[in-house]
Structures are given as structure tokens and as C-alpha cells.
Amino acid sequence: MNENLRKLLTIITEAAVEKLLVKDLEKLGAHGYTITDARGKGSRGVRSSAWEASSNIRVEVVCDEVTAASITRHLQEHYYANFAMILFTADVAVVRPAKF
Amino acid sequence: MNENLRKLLTIITEAAVEKLLVKDLEKLGAHGYTITDARGKGSRGVRSSAWEASSNIRVEVVCDEVTAASITRHLQEHYYANFAMILFTADVAVVRPAKF
Amino acid sequence: MNENLRKLLTIITEAAVEKLLVKDLEKLGAHGYTITDARGKGSRGVRSSAWEASSNIRVEVVCDEVTAASITRHLQEHYYANFAMILFTADVAVVRPAKF
Amino acid sequence: MNIDPVILFFLLGIAAGLLRSELRLPAAVYELVSMILLLSIGMKGGIELARQPLEAMLPQILAVLLLGSLLPFVAFPVLRFVGRLPRADAASIAAHYGSVSVGTYAVGAAWLADQGISFEAQMPLLLVMMEIPAILIGILMARGFRSDLRLSLVAHEVFLGKGVVLLIGGLLIGWIAGPSGIVSIEPLFFDLFKGVLALFLLEMGLITAVQIGGLRHYGVFLVVFGIGMPLLSAVCGALVGVWLGFSEGGVTLLAILAASASYIAVPAAMRVSVPEANPALSLAASLGVTFPFNVLIGIPLYHSLAIRLGA
Amino acid sequence: MNIDPVILFFLLGIAAGLLRSELRLPAAVYELVSMILLLSIGMKGGIELARQPLEAMLPQILAVLLLGSLLPFVAFPVLRFVGRLPRADAASIAAHYGSVSVGTYAVGAAWLADQGISFEAQMPLLLVMMEIPAILIGILMARGFRSDLRLSLVAHEVFLGKGVVLLIGGLLIGWIAGPSGIVSIEPLFFDLFKGVLALFLLEMGLITAVQIGGLRHYGVFLVVFGIGMPLLSAVCGALVGVWLGFSEGGVTLLAILAASASYIAVPAAMRVSVPEANPALSLAASLGVTFPFNVLIGIPLYHSLAIRLGA
């Protein structure tokens, strides 16, 4: 079972950065990602309009621990100061571990 | 790492209660939340129409253990009897723990 | 607390198989499921159009360990070869464990 | 016989739903379509308001407010004591039937127009007025004047729900802009009206099909109530119309309004204010029985009633 | 030269897609736009059905059912033995090319209308008929008459998919309501038709651009097939049209239908019934090659073919 353990990284941030973020994720070694549209509230206030400037995305990346750490570091350095963003990591068991 | 551990509370419930629920979450100490639209099936049947009365939302709250417990208790007392709702909690590692 | 532990199975796959998949999940013993629309990228390329043939769904099932294992096995056997699909499992604490 | 195509769209929706077709309107399309209908109906009423003295309508407004408040008192005891429903459910269903359905109204108005029968221009205003009182009555029936009644929340839910805001907003816009001002937006809101109504009824058919499926669980009482109650309400509505001196068309539409059961404003308000009421029950009745009954059979029936009453 | 603006919308979509612009239609808008097109085409056919004896059309219906069933048998061996594609892929692509594309039909019908060329009113009915048989043939080609064929599932997917339900539903509505009944919903379904088609083609252009990108992986065979097959099918379609005694417009449209490749009904059905077929392959051919070829070049070509065949 242990060899099947990976990290699930969930990033919630502004819809406006989707393109940029996706490019960075791939550069940092993510083999895939999944995005859903979201709304919410955090330290930067309510983000929930019909309107792109105020809507969120929820990005999930399943990856190994090293990649998760390097993505986390990168986002902290390049995104956190300027964008509404939160990030959290959980342990998940996957089926074809070679994929991630 | 340990100081970075928080709870991720996921609530799946009727779209109709979004406003009420969000108010309660804030009163109970959540510093933020994220909502996505969802459909599904549970003990109260299929909920999956285009139509608000039969659609779901998926609410995520990252918070400390105490807040998670108090939200759970509150929802059990005030929502579970009358609303289609499920709730589950997972452990997550966060980046700026002071935020949550 | 321990009796409240369940598995959260998350499946990300093609929107086209929603109906089929849901039938199978119920047959395999899931008491419920939650679906959100998603887009993403994986080994089968970018899936992110307005267009059903190229869009994803994200399916969550909370269930006990046995059901999770049998769903996983079934999907590996019947879906993995032909469909864009990933699957991961996490531990979650639930409120009314009898439900799941 | 000549069937209005919008009714055929409704039947197509029901058929597709019952056959478990994959057809469904995206939520955003359903909202767009409802918005256009609500704004359009509101504006039609507002344009006519611009032509009439408001005072002349006060008695009519009072009459329909009263009508909307009293119908729940007819429904509640039947539901509670004949149907043996729990108090919250009886109250919630009573509120649905005291209030009105904009979709039924639109089909009725279109039917009258098809027959070349005119009606009082202020009907959309009366529609708005009749939407609200039954909600308050229903909440009081369920909860009494209890301290935890969160009245401000209820008022917010009732007066600031999407439907009421769009209807009243349309009314005000039509009123202020007047018939000549509105000309430039007529292509969207008036010329497309019937087509938009057709799409709306297609989705209503799909929703109705789901509710029909749910009817099985609730037995024959709900079906009988879902047909009997609108018949009774239609008589009350028609009598009020005659008493107010309305034309044949006006009496018919007031009967239709009275007979119709809400499925937008009231469910939303009840879900929040009387959460212990089972929404599946009230929607099975109002959408699974009463809406199709009114739209397919009731409207011409209420028209003959209006004629028989000498309107 | 005078280019139809709807074609320009298609080109705009392709250009925006290839330049990786952020332009994209929300899924709900795409669905609304398709729904209006499908209902409108269906209703146009139904209105005309109301004017004609159904029996007269039986031979035509049989002819197109046969045409749709036979085209896959032309495509399959080419794909399997010249293209060396796996059996499932060959079968799936054959099904796409045996069936029809509603978008191509709409552009073709608009082109004929622009040229002032009339065509047989029952074409939408024939379109519906031609949509289905190739799907069944394709599934049988891929899987044979195996026991696990879940036929009810296949039938459900085929006959109750969105597209077929809206086309047939529109057909029935137009038929029952008749030309005079439909007048009230014409502003939405008929007057806006070309504008709605423009938005649809904008999105088709965006989708096509993605498919063009995918073509690289599949080599030159798919491109040649995607142009050669419609040319061959168009000849078959035109011959059937001439044999049926159709007018110049009718022969042209039947050639267009035969030449068109499905990208809605068939992909959905194949995904479920022949999952081992790679959908990227069939969509690269039908959307990346055949759709733009037909829309930009094929239609006038098939028209000259019809004229040459003496229609």
C-alpha cells in the first residue's frame, strides 16, 4: 500500500491566474491537474461574482512529495503576496502510482 | 510540520441553504470558505436538476480542530434533521497556519 | 472517533461516462455520490472544452473500506484501459457513520 | 383542435423526462429564460400602470391580497385533517397553493391572446401582489408567532427573492419608461416572449416528469388535492374577478392565478423558514399535479367558468 | 465573392483557437445555441410534414436509411486495411461518416437559401433518419453480436440522446402545430436562426482549432480520408437524390448530408458502446478535416455535382 501514497495538493485562487498557474505547475513537474470553478471568502474578501475578475478556481494536483513541496515553495514565493490564494496538502492512495 | 496541520471540513448540502450556512460558518469561527456547485444522490434521493430547489453545493472550510468540532456539532443540531446534508473531515497540511 | 472513519474515493473522468459510472457505483454498494463538473489535463491530454466530448467530471463517494476497494477494482478492470480516468482515496471522519 | 406550440414543448419535456432522455437545460439557460419571462411580464404590467390612475386599483390590490391570504386557510385543514399531514407540511403546501405560479399565468395570458380575448392590463401587478401574502400565512401556520421566527430573514427571502425583484423591477421599469420608452427593448422582451416561454415550458416538463415519479410515494390524496384545490381556488378567484367588475379575460386570469400553485418563490422561502416541511411533498403536488393540470386542462375550464359567471 | 457571415464566424473561431486566444463559449451557451438550432430544424421539417402525405415519403425514408447503413461499409475497409487502424477505431470512424452533421446541414441549407435555391421540405426528416443507422452498424462492426452488447443501453443512447430528442421533438411540434400555429414562436426559432448559427459556428471553429492541433499525431492518412470520404459519400448521396427525383436543392442537400460526418450523436454513443475506440482519432477526422472541408469548400462543390447530374 505504501508505494501507492501520493500527495493531493489543492490550490484555491483567482480565476485570472489559471493560465499562468497551469504553466508553472507543468514546469514544476505535475503530470496533470484538475480544475473546478468555485466561489468563496477569505482574507481578501468575498469572491463570488458572475464576473471573472471576482471568481475563483479550485485546482487539484496529485503528485509525489517532492513535487508537492516544490510547487508549494514556488507558489509561496511568486503568488502569495499578490493573489488571493490558499493551498493545502493531504495524503491520498492512488491506483497507478507511476502516473503521478 | 505538525504546527501546519489543520482540518478540512467538507459539507455537501442543498443549494437553498447557502446563505444561511455561510452566516453560521462565520459565526462559528471559520476564517473563510470555498463553494462549488454540485449534484448527487444520497438518502434523500437524486438531487441534480437545473433547478435550484434540487441542486447541491459543496462547501469546504479549512480550520483548526476546535472550530471543526463546533461547526460539526452545530450542523448536526440545526441542519441534519431537515436538510439533505453530509459532512466529512480530513487532515490537511497548510502553508500559512495563522490564517486558518 | 475510530468508528467514524470512512474512505473518500475521488474519481476524475470523462463526462461521457457519468450515467454508466453512477449505475456501477450503486451496484457496487455506494450509498451516495457527489458530482461536480471539471476540466483538466492528464496522460490523455487537455480536457477542457465547452463541449461534452472533452469535459470531465469529478465524482466523490464516501464509503467503507471494503466498498472502496471493490469500486477501485471494478474501475481498474472496466474503465482504466479505455477512459481518461484517475482515482484516489483518502481517510475521512464522518458524522453519521451508519449512512455510508 | 389547435394546440399552442408552447404546450407541445411542455409535453415534449414531460415525455423526454419520463423516457429518461439525456435532455436537460443547463441551469444558466433556465435562469436566463425565467429572467426574461419575469421582466417581460413585469414590464407589460408597468406599461399599463403608466396609463391608469393608481388609486383606481387599490381595491383590486386589496382584494387579491385578501384572496391570497385566505386560500391557505381553505387548504390547511384539508391537508392536516383529511390528508393527515404533519403540521409543517400542511402549512407549507397551503402556502404554495395560496401563492401563484408565473409560468401558469404566462400560459394563460398567451392562451387568451390566442383566442383574441383581452384582459385588464394591471394583471401582472395583481400577480405580484398575490405572490406574497400566502408565504407569510404559511410560515405563521407552521411556526406560530414564536420568538425564533427571524422575521427579517423571512422578509428578505420573500421580498428580495429573484422572482419578486424581477417582477417588481420590470413593473417599475415599464411604469417609468412608458409604452414609447420601452419600444427599443421590445424585440428581446416582447417579440421573443412566446419562444422563450416555449423553452421555459420544455424545462418545466422535464422537472414535472421527475415530480410525477415522486408522486408514487405520496399516494392518491396528493393527486386528488392537486386537482381539487385549484378547481376550488379558481371558483374563488373568478368570483372575486366578477365582484371587481373584471372583463371575461380578467376574470379568467384571476381564476388562473388563484388556481395556480407556486413553485419558485414559495419553495425557496419555505426551505429556509419552515425547514422541517418536506419539499418533495409540496413540489410533487404543485409541479407533478397542479401545474400540468392547469396548463393542459384548467385554463379553458376556467374560461368557461368565467363565461358562466356572466363575465 | 460574397462570403456568408456565418462562415466568417467559423473562421474567426478557428483563428482565435489557433492563436490560443482566451475566447471560449461557456458550455451553457453552446447548449442553448445547439438546442435552438436542433428544435428549429426539426420544426421546419415538421411544418412541411403537416402539408404532405406521409406515405409519399416512405420510399425516401427507406432510401436514406439504406444510404446511412451502407456508407460505413465503404469506410470501414479503407480505414482498417489502408489506414491499418484497429478494428474498434475503424468501426467508430465508419459510424461517424455514415451518420450526419446537423451543423453542416444548417450551413448547407442557409447557403442554398442565399442562392435562392429551394429544396424538398422533408429534408430535416431525412436528416433525422440518416443520423441513426450508422451508429448501430458501427457498434456491430466493432463488437459483433456479442452477448454483452447491452442493446437496451445502446438504443437508449441512440434514440434518447439530446440531439435526436430535440430534432424529433421539434419535428412533432411543427407537425402538430402546423405553419399557422408556429407563428408565435418564430421570432426566437426562425428569425434568430442565422445569428444563432453564427454563434454555433464560432464555437465549432474553436473546437476545430483544437482538433487541427491533434491531427499532427495521426498522420496524413486521416487527412486524406477526411477529404476523400465525404467526396465519395457526396456522390452516393447525390445519386440517391437524383434517383428519388429530388430537385437541384434536394440533391445538393442529400449530398451534403451524406458527405457530413457526425460529431455529436455518434461520439457520445461510441464512447459508451465502443469505449476501446479512441475518440481523439474520430474527432480529429470529422471535426479537424471533414467539417471545415465541407463548410468551406464542399457545399458549392456538391451543388455543381447536383447540377452536373442533371438535378
Add this chain to the structure above:
Amino acid sequence: MNIDPVILFFLLGIAAGLLRSELRLPAAVYELVSMILLLSIGMKGGIELARQPLEAMLPQILAVLLLGSLLPFVAFPVLRFVGRLPRADAASIAAHYGSVSVGTYAVGAAWLADQGISFEAQMPLLLVMMEIPAILIGILMARGFRSDLRLSLVAHEVFLGKGVVLLIGGLLIGWIAGPSGIVSIEPLFFDLFKGVLALFLLEMGLITAVQIGGLRHYGVFLVVFGIGMPLLSAVCGALVGVWLGFSEGGVTLLAILAASASYIAVPAAMRVSVPEANPALSLAASLGVTFPFNVLIGIPLYHSLAIRLGA
């Protein structure tokens, strides 16, 4: 006084937003509505381009490119030194006010049409031209010519954003198809224009209400700037119009364009290119103050200005 109903929709949106009604347009509907507006405005411009020699417009194009480049240099020092805003914020807001708002333009053009005042047909082309230079200036103001400027990314964001693609795409379509070619899609893009603009302004009102709420945090400077800057810009725009020899309507529209502040193209570009600028600040100014000011008060004001300047 006769208020245009589209303005009433805007006010309805603001009122519903401030009262915290549940009314909101689904994102997909907002996108559909914006798309139709942008394509329609673009096509209107393109149709007229088809009638005029392009060279005659070169000086006008150069003039508005210059105007759009210079306005940020007026705004920046005020924001930086009077408003004491951080450099990035000052640069970002300056870019918003140098660029233009398509919504404001649409309301202005509709207002002129209502008054029976014609204007130069190439205005949509000038609108497109004025949208872009301020963005580049703003980015340079914030970041200087630094090495990490990712210029290709900026260019992509600017020239391939939804808004610009649809405007220019519409322009090209109108140009190529010409006035007679476009007739078939007029019902959707031209006849429905005002109704679609009404829905757009309803949503703009809802968004504005949110921004008004945010104004509190940023104090009185932003409000004064949000009114003073468009007044100043309008004078510049009107003078350029007079200098170019435009008609009364053309001068008014150029004043309106200059006075308007972007809230679509610029925020998207700034978010990516100057992320350290706080978007809440620039949107509070452009949407919370300037948009309603222009739409409700500015337009007639700029018209009298145009007349006073002898246009």
C-alpha cells in the same frame, strides 16, 4: 424627462445589489450578453469600414492611439502624489482610465441614437484602437523596462483577450460581409441589441453595487478622482474630436470614450502583468464611481460640451 429603459435596468441592478437581493446573472449569461454586444459593436464598425477608404482614417487612428497613451500620464502623477498610492496601484488605475469601456460606449451610442444624433461610422474602430495603448503604458509605468517583463505574455493578454478578439473579429466580419451580407444575422445582433444591453447593464448594476460597498475602505480621494478624471478626459477627447473635424455626435462619443474607464480588458491584463496592484482599488474607482457617473450623468454633459465646443 425620458429615461432610457437600459438605464433603468442599471438602476435596478444597483438597487437589487445594495438591498442584497439574491438576484444575479449566471456567469454564462453574462458572457453571452457581453459577446453579443462586442460582436455587434464590432460589426457595426466593420460595415461602415466597407464603405470608406481606410487611408482617410489613419490620422484619426493615430490621434486616438496618442490620446489613449497620454491620458495615463495625466492620471498617474495625480494618483501617485495627490492620492499617495503605491506606484503599482497608480500605474494600474492610470491604465484603466487611459483605456475605454465598451459598456459606456454602448450606452452613449444608444443615447445619441435616441436623440436622433448621428455619429461617424468608424467609432467602433477607434474604440478598439483606444483600448490597447494605455495597457502597455500602464505596465511600463509599473515595472519599467525590466528584463522579466515577459512581453510576449503581455501582448498575448492584450491582443488575444476575449474582448479585443470579439471586437476586432466583429469588425472584420462586418467589413468582409458588408451591409448586405450581414442582413441575415441582424435579428440577433442588431434588433436585440438594446434588450441585450439592458441585461448587461442589470449585471453591471449588481457588480457596481458590490464596488460601491468597497469604496468605504478607500476614502474620498478615489471618489473625487473617479469623477474628476473622466471630466478632464472628456475635455481632451472632445478637443481631439473637434480637431479631427468630427460631427456633434462624433465629438460626443470621443469624449465619452476618453472619459470611460476600462473594467474588462485592463483588469485582466493588469492582474497578470502587474500583480502587485490591488484590483479592488482600480475596480472600486472605475466601476463604483466612474461607470455610474458616466452612464447616469456624464453622457448628456459631454454632449453639451461637444455643442459648446462648436461641434
